Amino acid sequence: MNRKTLIAxxxxxxxxxxxxxxxLVYEAVTNTLGPDPTSTITLTTGYNALLMLILxxxxxxxxxxxxxxxxxxxxRRLLGLxxxxxxxxxxxxxxxLYMNFDLGVFxxxxxxxxxxxxxxxxxxxxxxxxxxxxxxxxxxxGGKRWNRLHKLVYFAAICGIIHYWWQVxxxxxxxxxxxxxxxxxxxxxxxxxLIQKRRARRAVAA
Ligand code: HEM
Numbered sequence: 001m002n003r004k005t006l007i008a009x010x011x012x013x014x015x016x017x018x019x020x021x022x023x024l025v026y027e028a029v030t031n032t033l034g035p036d037p038t039s040t041i042t043l044t045t046g047y048n049a050l051l052m053l054i055l056x057x058x059x060x061x062x063x064x065x066x067x068x069x070x071x072x073x074x075x076r077r078l079l080g081l082x083x084x085x086x087x088x089x090x091x092x093x094x095x096x097l098y099m100n101f102d103l104g105v106f107x108x109x110x111x112x113x114x115x116x117x118x119x120x121x122x123x124x125x126x127x128x129x130x131x132x133x134x135x136x137x138x139x140x141x142g143g144k145r146w147n148r149l150h151k152l153v154y155f156a157a158i159c160g161i162i163h164y165w166w167q168v169x170x171x172x173x174x175x176x177x178x179x180x181x182x183x184x185x186x187x188x189x190x191x192x193x194l195i196q197k198r199r200a201r202r203a204v205a206a
Contacts, residue, residue: 010078017082021085024045052083053156129150
């Protein structure tokens, strides 16, 4: 992958990841967020947080599939940080527009509404990952410990999916697509790791 193509792909990724936010800002300014603006903002930010998290999880399996795709690693951190950006906007909308900064509402929600508990858990798992996403943090923690910590991303995605299912009305199947995507990624990982190990063993033997 040459430098020019990489820069072009990175620019496209930035544009794609920022476009849901830009659209929300545009709709807010033009007063076209629909009959329930709070819900529109919460649903858009929540969906994009989970989508980008799952897309970031797709990078490793693709790299394991072919060594020629190793350049994709440069996009994993970007997608992960955009997932955190949307999750933070999502939480900020909840705190400001749903809760009205009333801690009492949060206390009731976190103890009584199971989908809020799952969302809170997902967000709590994303915080240490975002905080240790810098090259400095990788060096400070050491590759092994950093990798172990970053396995939390799978649990964050699972909690996000549970949060999504528990949030929709019974019979609504909108979370199915992202659930299948996550399931495929989780199932593919051990298989691809095994293939990679065999490939390495064969290379050593040769
Ligand atoms: C403390 C943390 C969180 C709180 C309080 C929270 C709250 C909410 C609320 C109130 C809704 C429903 C909005 C409505 O019906 O109008 C919602 C939906 C949603 N949230 Fe969260 N959430 C949290 C964390 C997260 C995280 C970390 C993710 C993703 C990784 C996420 C993904 C979603 C998704 C996918 C939806 C449904 C979107 C749709 O139906 O299109 N949430 N959340």
